[in-house]
Structure formats: structure tokens, C-alpha cells
């Protein structure tokens with residue numbers, strides 16, 4: 001194998017794993033070990049995924065009938081806002097980078113830690129403070145602006161906008177610190193021989209994500225600061241009643257938030273690249289194309305934000321320009337999808353749970369990405385904007401894309417993180433339920449939206465009832481699938497088989513140390529001599545040291 | 548570079564350098580990381596301030612006459628003096644970095660004191676400026692009441708003063724943070740933590756302080772001077 | 775094998791930190807230039823340059839900023855990647871400003887007019903195409919508003935939204951608009 005590691009056998013039992021090398025609660029609370037911090041993030045984001053998921057089920061249940069059931073219009077507004085805000089800012093943005101990225105970036109680079117371990121710890125606590133702010137907002141008067149905080153409604157509603165935006169503002173700093181840390185880590189902490197062409201694609205994806213985090217999030221910070229000031233002092237930048245321009249708020253917000261959707265999906269791309277190639281035992285097709293398309297996406301994502309303003313009163317010229325540029329994002333995205341499919345072609349695919357998630361992703365993300373195209377078509381968006389079509393689109397990319405990739409990655413790396421194997425059969429059932437539940441829930445919503453069902457309504461016309469009911473039932477299936485997944489994963493922690501150091505026969509560096517890794521990751525600094533995807537059975541010349 | 552168990556032959560004495568954190572292999576790597584991290588941080592600062600500058604330009608575009616009229620009420624002299632003070636502080640800071648590059652801790656501490664002094668003068672001038680604005684009711688947004696104090700400015704001057712206070716206020720916050728950091732560096736320098744081969748913290752402090760200066764270089768003409 | 779690596783590459787002399795130390799004369803020269811330039815903008819602000827004053831002030835500010843960045847912040851001698859980060863940031867600020875300003879500037883020219891004028895006019899001019907934002911906008915708007923008033927506010931809605939194949943007319947109108955401005 002090409003990633004020939006000079007250290008020979010990982011000596012199990014010589015050194016305790018990072019999980020037990022230090023003991024006691026304090027050793028976790030003040031840890032600067034990227035692996036422990038990754039786990040702490042993982043637990044936190046999962047907690048918020050659960051909370052926001054419960055809110056989602058409540059929303060779907062309310063929509064089972066056309067009339068009001070158990071939520072008033074006002075409550076419904078609050079619930080979908082909190083669902084969106086928590087999902088976006090406390091779950092999906094930190095999910096892959098802060099949890100899996102933290103854990104595996106240094107390992108995959110052959111480093112002992114990220115460049116700034118203490119900053120990493122700080123970032124975690126900043127995130128926690130942000131979470132407290134959002135929770136306080138929920139517990140006081142709630143929030144009913146939608147996750148986008150559009151003015152002038154956000155400057156006039158009576159809910160806890162300031163507390164909530166302050167929370168998001170703080171979460172932004174956590175995101176910036178993580179991004180900054182990762183960029184420096186990738187530049188400065190690579191192990192000997194790990195040049196840019198030998199970096200695993202997950203690292204490339206996390207790197208591109210980190211660049212966006214650094215470049216876009218400060219604008220979110222200033223936007224929310226301006227919003228807070230607008231609301232408290234009425235300075236008249238965004239609030240038309242004071243002489244401001246509400247569309248300007250949307251420019252500010254989407255300058256961050258469109259790139260932010262790529263903060264959400266790019267790490268997912270990275271996971272899929274790893275999963276597809278490892279579980280099809282085939283060298284990734286188009287390594288350079290995938291790596292560089294991540295960077296291309298990161299850059300292009302900054303010039304398309306106006307597609308969220310097509311019907312907001314943005315100038316038509318700007319609309320045309322943004323529509324054109326938005327199509328350009330499709331190109332690097334399609335390059336990735338084609339490369340993954342080409343990798344699978346002719347591979348010796350191991351149909352295990354992680355691979356199932358990888359394949360589920362190929363379908364769901366492709367549907368999500370393709371439906372972005374009608375939305376970016378200026379004229380068609382006039383009809384589709386603010387309908388369930390948009391809801392379906394972004395759930396296909398965010399849930400079908402990022403969340404599916406995240407769960408897939410969790411399965412792929414679970415043995416490494418926890419040192420335990422989960423039950424494959426249980427895993428496949430979980431994946432099947434998630435896949436079916438997800439598609440039933442959201443495929444329906446494309447049709448609903450296309451027929452004119454507007455988003456963010458608690459009640460609707462009776463002709464939409466059948467589809468809404470199908471969608472609600474789908475969401476229950478999805479919920480069952482996710483809970484099932486949680487159960488067997490937890491079960492594996494106690495009852496699972498002990499994981500070998502490299503259960504999938506992967507070549508990237510994280511598999512070259514023991515499972516779970518030791519505190520300093522490697523017994524000896526690894527030296528890299530080749531591609532991370534030259535599997536021994538297809539590249540006989542790459543001497544397989546570990547087999 | 549290796550862990551406690553394996554011992555590679557030591558090619559350099561970095562391994563015994565007390566300033567080297569465990570996860571870095573060399574001082575060079577550590578320093579380069581710190582500097583790259585700082586430049587990325589500066590990038591985020593620039594982008595954050597850019598939002599306020601954009602708000603300012605939009606304001607000029609929407610209400611050109613009002614901006615011209617309202618900005619006459621800012622004191623060019625106060626702004627001018629502060630510009631000179633801040634530029635001087637940048638100069639002393641740069642000299643501070645140079646001193647420590649040459650290993651002169653004493654001179655570094657002197658330069659830090661001078662820089663801190665300039666920063667304080669800046670804040671004092673700011674204080675007088677702000678109190679004058681407060682007295683005249685030239686306050687942001689809802690609190691604007693200059694017309695009650697006999698100042699008639701056509702249009703929507705509350706927006707201009709909102710932007711003025713936001714921009715200078717956020718900048719002022721950065722100045723204060725900078726002062727705190729320099730004080731901390733002064734203490735650390737006194738403890739002998741820096742030397743000709745180990746001064747990246749000073750260098751990064753300098754970078755931060757120069758950025759604060761950079762922002763002001765644009766704030767000053769835009770708010771105080773431009774017609 | 776070299777023991778020490780940076781950026782995945784072996785480093786020959788890891789403990790030699792190569793830092794450029796500028797002579798005092800550089801610092802003195804720079805601060806001198808900064809003072810002079812400050813004086814210049816200050817003095818110019820008393821002269822009545824009209825709209826040019828923004829350009830002048832910005833050019834001077836850019837020169838000052840360049841001096842600070844190049845010499846005080848050592849970017850001239852530093853790792854070129856830091857320069858790349860810095861300039862890259864400026865480019866993204868440019869994107870932010872550029873697109874937002876572009877929208878804000880082109881908004882009144884086309885959109886505003888169309889909202890009040892085009893849709894309404896369309897019925898009347900059926901087949902003749904649209905005339906958009908040609909000249910004297912405020913007067914025209916007043917007229918349109920009066921007409922709308924007279925028709926009992928019947929313009930709204932998108933009933934006749936589709937197919938006003940007006941692309942070329944818009945372009946024409948824009949050209950005319952420009953001509954009128956000269």
C-alpha cells in the first residue's frame with residue numbers, strides 16, 4: 001500500500017486509547033485533544049438534532065389535517081423557526097466539520113493535533129454559550145421570524161429576536177475559530193510526504209469548508225450585530241420605517257448564508273468520497289477533479305447569493321446575473337457526482353451500512369441538486385419561490401445530502417472512534433427506513449409546492465390534504481429509522497465486538513493507528529509515499545504493510 | 548516530534564525548547580502556524596468591518612445630501628488628531644517588533660508603553676468627541692434629538708449618526724482590546740518570555756494593532772472629510 | 775532522512791528563523807509619508823472638489839494602507855501566502871460590495887419603473903411593446919399614479935404577467951435613457 005507507514009504494527013495494549021488515557025470528568029471538560037473535542041461536539045450536535053427533530057415531528061403532525069389541530073398560527077410560526085434555527089446553526093453547520101472533522105482531520109494528516117488545540121476547546125465553549133442563548137430565547141418569548149430573520153418583521157415582532165440573534169452571532173464565532181484552526185492545520189501540520197496531491201478527499205472538503213467559514217461567517221456576525229442594533233436603537237439601515245432598506249438585509253444575510261449551505265454540504269461530499277472509494281475497493285475516479293471542484297464550489301458559492309432575492313425587489317438585472325451564475329455551481333457539483341458513480345463502476349463493492357448510506361446519498365443529493373436548477377431559473381422561481389418546492393429542495397440537499405452523509409460517515413468511522421463494531425444487519429434496516437421515510441416525506445413536497453402550497457403555513461386548503469398526510473407518515477418512518485440507528489449504535493458501545501484497527505481495509509492514515517487511537521494519534525510520525533486510495537488488491541506494487 | 552517512547556536522533560535542540568508546544572515538531576512550524584492563523588483572523592476582521600463600510604456607502608448612495616450635511620457636524624480636528632495619534636502608535640508598535648527581533652527586550656517594553664499611551668490618547672479624544680455628540684443629541688436612530696438642541700439637519704440624519712457610532716464604536720472596542728493585549732505583552736516581556744528567536748506573540752499583537760490602524764485610515768476620510 | 779518537516783516537506787535548517795529586519799530608515803520614511811498623506815487629505819478636504827473628493831480621499835487612503843501593510847506589517851517580506859490571504863480577502867470584500875451596489879444602483883433604473891408603469895402600460899400598448907424608464911421618471915410616475923387612480927387602482931396583480939417579450943425593448947430603453955442623461 002502506498003501510504004506506507006514506517007511504524008510497523010500499531011502496538012495495541014502498549015498505550016491506552018484517548019478515551020481512557022486520562023480519567024475523570026475534568027479531564028474531558030478541559031481537554032485539548034481534538035478527538036475528545038470531536039466526541040463532545042458529536043454529543044452536542046446530536047442533542048440538538050434530537051430537539052429540532054422533535055419540533056419537526058410536531059410540525060408534520062399539525063399538518064396532518066388542513067385545519068388547526070393543536071398549534072395556533074403563532075405557535076406554528078415559533079416551532080418552525082426554532083426547528084430551522086436550531087437545525088441550521090446548532091446542528092448542521094457544526095455537525096460534520098466540528099464533530100467528524102475535528103476527530104479525523106489531524107489523524108488523516110498524520111498530525112498529533114490541530115494547530116491550535118486550546119482555540120479548539122475555546123471554540124467548543126463558545127458554541128455552548130451560543131446554545132444557551134438560543135435555549136434562553138426559546139424558554140422566554142420564543143422566536144417567530146423564520147431562521148432567516150428578515151427585516152422588517154424581525155425588527156418589529158415581539159419575540160426574543162435579540163437573544164436568539166446574539167446566540168447565532170456567538171455560534172458564528174465558534175464556526176470561525178474552527179475554520180481558522182483547520183485551515184492552518186491543513187497548511188502547517190501535514191505529515192512528511194503528505195503533499196497536496198496525497199491528501200484524502202475528506203481533508204480537501206473540510207479545507208474548502210473551512211475557507212468558507214473564515215470568509216463568510218464574519219459577514220453574518222456584522223449582519224446580526226446590525227440587526228440587533230437596528231432592533232434596539234432603530235438606526236435605519238435595514239428597517240424601512242426608519243429609512244432603511246430591507247432588501248439590503250437580505251443581501252447581507254445571503255452573502256453569508258448561501259456560502260453557508262456549502263459549509264453544510266461540502267463536508268458531506270468529503271465523507272461520500274471516502275465511503276465510495278473504500279467500500280468499492282477502487283481508486284477514486286478523478287481525484288484532482290473532486291479535490292479542486294470543492295475549492296471551485298467554495299469560490300463560486302460567493303457570487304450566487306442573489307438567487308434568494310429573485311422576488312424580493314432586487315433589480316431585474318441583478319436577478320438575471322445571479323441566475324446565470326447560480327447555474328455555474330451545477331458544473332463542479334456534477335463533476336463530483338459523475339466521479340463517484342464512475343468510481344463505483346467496476347468496483348468490488350462491499351454492500352455494508354456505510355456504503356448503503358453512500359448510495360442513498362447519490363440519489364437524494366442528486367435530486368436535491370437538480371431541483372436547485374429550476375429554482376435558479378429566474379422566471380420559474382417566481383412561481384416556485386416560498387412554496388413547498390423550495391422546502392423539498394433544501395431538505396433533499398441538507399437532510400438527504402448532509403445528514404445522510406453524516407450518518408454514513410458515522411458508520412464508516414464508528415469502529416475507529418469508539419473501538420466497537422455495530423451490527424450490520426441493524427444498520428442496513430436503519431438505512432432502509434431512513435431512505436424510505438425521507439423520500440416519502442420530501443418527494444411529496446415537490447408536488448405540493450409545484451401545485452402552489454406555500455411554505456410556513458399551519459393550515460391549508462383541503463385539496464392538499466392527501467399529499468400532506470403522505471408526507472407526515474413519511475416523516476414518522478424517518479423518525480423511526482433515526483431512533484433505531486441511535487439505539488443500535490448505543491447498544492454497540494456496550495455489546496459491540498471490539499473493532500480491529502482497519503476493519504474496511506482503508507489506506508488513509510486514520511486506519512493505520514489502533515482503534516480507538518492513542519492520545520497522540522500515532523506511535524511514530526507516519527511518512528507518506530503515495531495516494532490515499534491505492535488499495536493493495538488493485539495496486540500490487542504498493543506493498544501492503546498491514547496485511 | 549516523536550512521542551515519549553520512540554526516540555529519533557535529535558537534529559536540533561527544538562525538542563527541549565520550553566516554548567515549543569507538544570504537537571508541533573519545530574519552532575519554525577509553530578511560528579508559521581501562529582502567523583498564518585493571525586492573518587486569517589485579520590481576514591475575518593476585514594470582512595466584518597466591510598459590512599459596516601458597505602452600509603456607509605449605501606447610505607451615501609440613498610441619502611447623499613443628508614450625509615454631506617450631517618458629516619459637517621463631526622469635528623475634523625478631533626478626527627485629524629486621532630489619525631496622527633494612531634499612526635504614531637502604529638509606528639511605535641512596528642519599532643517594538645523590530646526591537647525584539649534584535650533581542651532588545653527593554654526597548655520593546657518602552658515601545659509598548661508608548662503605543663499604549665497613544666492608544667489611551669486616542670480613547671480620550673474619542674471620549675470628548677462622543678460626549679459632545681451626546682450633548683447635542685446627535686445620537687443613533689430612535690435616540691436622535693439634535694433638532695431639540697437647535698440643530699436642523701435635513702433628511703434622516705439619525706441614520707448617519709447611527710452608522711457613525713457603529714463604525715467608530717466597533718473600532719473603539721478594537722482599540723480597547725488592543726490596549727489590553729499590549730498590556731499583557733508588556734507583562735510577559737517583563738517576565739522574559741520573549742527573545743530574538745521567540746517573539747511571534749509580539750509580532751501578532753503588532754499585526755492586530757496595525758489592522759486597527761488600517762480601519763481608521765479608511766474611517767477617518769469617509770466619516771470626517773469626504774464631501 | 776531529514777527529521778524536520780513543514781508543510782509536508784523536509785526542512786533543511788529548522789531552527790534558523792529567517793526574518794527580515796528592516797532598517798530604522800524604512801520605518802522613519804514610512805511614518806513620514808503617512809503624516810504627509812494625512813496632511814494632504816486633511817488640506818484637500820477644505821478645498822471644494824465636489825464628487826471627486828471621494829476618489830481623492832480613497833486613493834490617498836489606499837496608498838496609506840499599502841504603506842502600513844507592506845512595511846509595518848512586513849507583508850512585503852513575509853510569506854507570499856499571507857499576501858495571498860490578504861489580497862484574497864480584499865477580493866471577497868469586492869464581491870460583497872460589487873454585487874450589492876450593482877443591485878442597489880440598477881434597482882431604481884429598471885425595477886421601480888416597471889412596478890408602477892410597465893405592467894399597466896402593457897395593456898394599453900398591446901402589440902406595440904413596452905417603453906421603460908426612458909426619461910423624466912418622477913413626472914411619468916406621477917402621471918401613471920394619476921392614471922391608476924382614475925382607473926380605480928386596477929393595475930396590481932400578475933394577471934397579465936406572462937410573455938411580454940420585452941428584452942430588446944428594455945435594452946433600447948436603457949440606451950435611450952443613457953442618451954437622455956448626456
Ligand code: HEM
Pocket residue numbers: 148261262264265307308326327329330333368369370371372373375376377381384385386390393394397398401402
Ligand atoms: C446544486 C446546486 C444548488 C442550486 C442551483 C440551488 C439553488 C437554490 C435556489 C435558486 C434557491 C432559492 C429558492 C427560492 O427561495 O425561491 C435555493 C434555496 C435553498 N437552498 Fe439551494 N441550491 C443548490 C444547492 C443547495 C445546497 C447544497 C444546499 C444546502 C446544503 C441548499 C440549501 C438551500 C436552502 C436552505 C434554501 C432555502 C433558503 C430559505 O429560503 O429558507 N441548496 N436553492
Ligand SMILES: [Cu+2]
Pocket residue numbers: 257258261304305307308
Ligand atoms: Cu442559495
